[in-house]
Amino acid sequence: MASNLPFVRYDNVQKSYDGESLVVKNLNLDIEKGEFVTMLGPSGSGKTTCLMMLAGFETATHGDILLDGKPINNIPPHRRGIGMVFQNYALFPHMTVNENLAFPLKVRKMDKAETEAKVKRALEMVQMEAFGDRKPAQLSGGQQQRIALARALVFEPELVLMDEPLGALDKQLREHMQYEIKHIHESLGVTVVYVTHDQSEALTMSNRIAVFNDGVVQQLADPVTLYERPENAFVAQFIGENNTLVGKVSSTKAGKVEVDLGKHGKVQAVKVVDVPKDGQTTLSIRPERVAFEEKAPKGKMSLPAKVLELIYLGDHIRCRMSVAGNDEFIAKIPNSNKTISLAPGKNGFVSWNIDDCRALDYS
Amino acid sequence: MSDTRILAADGTPLKKKLAQSMFRTKLRAFGLVCPLLALIISAFVLPILFMLTAAVYDDSYSSLMPESTAAMQEWDGESPITEAMAAAMVSDLIRARENKDIGKVANRVNREYSGATSLFKSTSRSAKKFEPPYLEALRDKDKDWNDLELWQAIKIASDTYTLGYIANAVDMRAKATGGFEPQDELRQIHITLFIRTIEISFIVTVACLLLGYPVAYLMANLPLRTSNLLLILVLMPFWTSLLVRTTAWIAMLQGQGVMNDLFVAFGVASDEDRFSLIYNKTGTLIAMTHIMLPFMIMPLYSVMKTISPAYVRAAKSMGATNWTAFWKVYFPQSVPGIGAGSLLVFILAIGYYITPALVGGQDGQMISNIIDFHMRKSLNWNLAAALGLVLLVFVLFFFWIYDRVVGIDNMKLG
Structure with a gap:
């Protein structure tokens, strides 16, 4: 039964913070396994709220979110097994890079040898092998970004969420990281849900893009369709x-x-x-x-x-x-x-x- | 001029040029802090240094009894009393009586040998009529002059620079022959008080931490409106006079007070057998914990405010339970606040005076209350200074421990 359903499904999801206005209005969105889906929209359009509901840090006011066919509304964030990259990386400042990466493995009570092997492999993946003993404050923005990415992937989640992860980087580094994230996604085959307000970022990386405005998905399509055949004035205006x-x-x-x-x-x-x-x-x-x-x-x-x-x-x-x-x-x-x-x-x-x-x- | 030095455009060395251009800025900065600096030096640093010298410097005997002092310095403290020592003593006693200084001298010796006040005063009255041999005359006047311990006490009192007071402060006593010995058991009160002071300060610090941490956590994590209200509630007692708060605790905790009435009403205590919550250590602990609480909450709050909620979220997204996320991720980042708050509370508590004086009773007194006693009642300022010095050493010691364990640059006050 589960095989018929998409990997992630938003089913008539609504969200209100104050009981007076809806931040997310009736969201329906299906995400297939292995897809790279971007939620794109101006600030205040509800895209981050949607991501936080999937991660479990916000609860849906109405509707269900299904992960692998099972509703997850009542599962606390730490049991969802979703990797996440935060806007300002949220690397633990009191731990070294190695300790940061080992954290998700330690809370899973993985044995020491396996933990070390996985941390090493994750660092290799982002080409940061030499930095394992540094504290996050001793790394540059781009390096912190790589570590945050490695940390979200080290426990091999099937779904990774990214909340404007490249927002704090300068333009050149941002473009470089876009390709890197894209390549990692392709080589690992994980499902990625990515939130950004930068349309070129969305076009570069995504399989499909959901354009948000005013709590509603304006158009959900692949980059080419979105650019060549926008369905409404907002999308045409926002993309390109x-x-x-x-x-x-x-x-x-x-x-x-x-x-x-x-x-x-x-x-x-x-x-x-x-x-x-x-x-x-x-x-x-x-x-x-x-x-x-x-x-x-x-x-x-x-x-x-x-x-x-x-x-x-x-x-x-x-x-x-x-x-x-x-x-x-x-x-x-x-x-x-x-x-x-x-x-x-x-x-x-x-x-x-x-x-x-x-x-x-x-x- | 060597070739390696870099020159400014006009040929002067760059360092000199830089110093010239910075001179005015530095002068102005100094001018701005100058009034405060002068106030601190004249009203704080100098008086404290002056007071601390009193812990090791006492010329109340040596300046008024010069001949006897000289004789005492030659004496080894054990051999029999000589006629020369007695003669010097009699001559000094006559002069001290004429100059009306005999009271001060008598007091000084009395601190080392009880009963010396009346002995010195009465002897000095008849000293003019004494005839040689003076040793006999003294012994005829009062048999106490036979006592070797009296002369030893005088020798100790005649030292201008002495470690005697500091020894006293830690329940030791200087010996006339040099070195120190433990104080009589009946007079050993300071060590007990120091231990009690540290014990009370420690309990208050821990209690403040346990009570303050959740409040600070709430304040840092609630929405702004609610947290502002909490902040005002925390600061309100802070703006109220210390005396008012302490007296309020008397009304709350006394035998017929609010708390005991409630205990009786709920059947926790019987009416005849009410809890003694005040005028003892319990009272000191409760009142001091309440008064110190804001000093713990504020540094904790300002540190917690800077811990982004994203850290805990990140920990949870990686599979950590609420407790693990708090304990492994949030708590370690709040340690600088715990360090700052604890150090602040502990150092304030170790020298606390008003509250223990008002609600402490007998066994809730702290070392500062004894210092006050010597400052105002016994007028033994030297001992008060010595106790203060020991207290200061304690504080510096704990500061050093803190620096070793937590690191002083880890401290954040805001």
Whole structure:
């Protein structure tokens, strides 16, 4: 029976702290064994609360959380057997690295030789063999992060939770650690639930990403789907950069909608959500899918545009334009040798393929 | 100028330049602490040093009885009394009586030999009429002058620099022939008092720790509103006068007091046979524990406040039970607070005075009460200073032990 159920299941979970408002509203989420699932969202969106409920440090106000088919609401945290990496690592300052790593094994009453072997192997996994006798305060942030990771994995849990573990590191180290965590996940095959507010971190590491906002999962999908085919305006806005145009639906046919932008004309877009005729909709276009040309090309959607600002970024030029009343319309223009002469104040046309423009909900 | 020295842009050595630029800052910093420094030195350090010298310095005999002092220094403390010693004594007695100093001299000798006050006073009255041989004259006046112990006592009293008082403070006695011997058993009270003082301080410290730890833990872990209320409740007694709190305990604990009434009402004690909770050691322990509690809670609280709840969570996520997580992870991190609180309470308790004086009765008195007795009643300031010195040594000793066991840099007061 247990084999039919997913490894972790949130079943209609609600959480309220004050009895007046819901921090988590009716969460349903299934996580398969061996998956790397990221809960992504702005602060206050309820993602950390969801993680803490799974770890057992918060109780669900309503609903069940199932681990391996068994409800765990009434199992205390120390009997859940879930490894966890905390935001500021929570390495015990009064113990050496070795003692920190041996702690979960000691409380399991593992014998000394086996403990030592496992600690050694865990340190090797994060390439920290030489640091076993140091205290956490003698390590750099990145090294502490590795030790925290090793400590969460040393007792071989099947599920590891990570609560913004890379938040305190600088950008370069963060990117490096992302790959490292990804590789460890792949080699060990553990299930990882990862919480972050950094979308690039989520895109780099995850099998699937659950985008949280306002206590609700807005979209649960793999990184490519999430970026290429966002299902609502929040997801489109939150993941990557996005240009929005607001208009009214004038007609719908064969998965496409025609959107009336008022005096700026009409454009066609991919229909994502059901919007009735004359209902408001948000058009979403990624900046890297937009081209700027002097004449409107055929077979593509185009709108007149005026260049407002240019930012030179080496591999591409960020061009801010005024399009259909939106002064924050961005196009990323590749820095190739055929780059047309751009200057603020220049008039022209922005264009894109119909499939790259998605008509989403209006919020 | 050597080549290795680094020069500033204008050619002066960099170190000199740095000192010049720092001079004004240092001067200003010194100016800011100067008034406090002056106050501490004049009102605290100097009086204490002056008082402590009294523990080993006493010229009340040697300055008033110079001839006798000189004679005494030559005497070995055992051989028979010579005529020269007697003559010097008589001559000094006459002068002391004329200068009206005989009382001070008599008092000083009386500390070593009881009965000396009246002996010296009466002898000095008739000393003018004495004729040689003076030794005979003294012995005719009072047969106590025959006593070798009296002369030994005088020899001890004539020492300007003496370890006698410190020996007294630890129930020893200086011998006229040099060295020390145990005090008469009847006069051995200080060691008992020191032991009792340390015992009471230790019990109070442990009681404060046991009672204060859970309170500090609650304060550090409850939501801010509740913990603020608790903090005020902890600090409220702290803002109340010490005397008021001690007297309140008298009202609570006395024979007809609140606690005993409750015990009788609940049948724990019979009306005729009420508990004696005050004017004894029990009273001192209860009142002092209450008064010292904030000194334990505050350092504990400030240390616990810095222990992130993530540590205990991390321990639990790794499989530790609530108790293991507390004992192996939380408790070790709170040790600096325990150390600071315990040291603070212990050192405050070891010199505590008002509370034992008011609620201690006979067997709840501490060493500070004896020091007070010698300061105000017996006016034996030298012994008081010696007792104070021994107490100070005790405190420094415990401080050293603490430093060895816990490490002083591990202490956090806030």
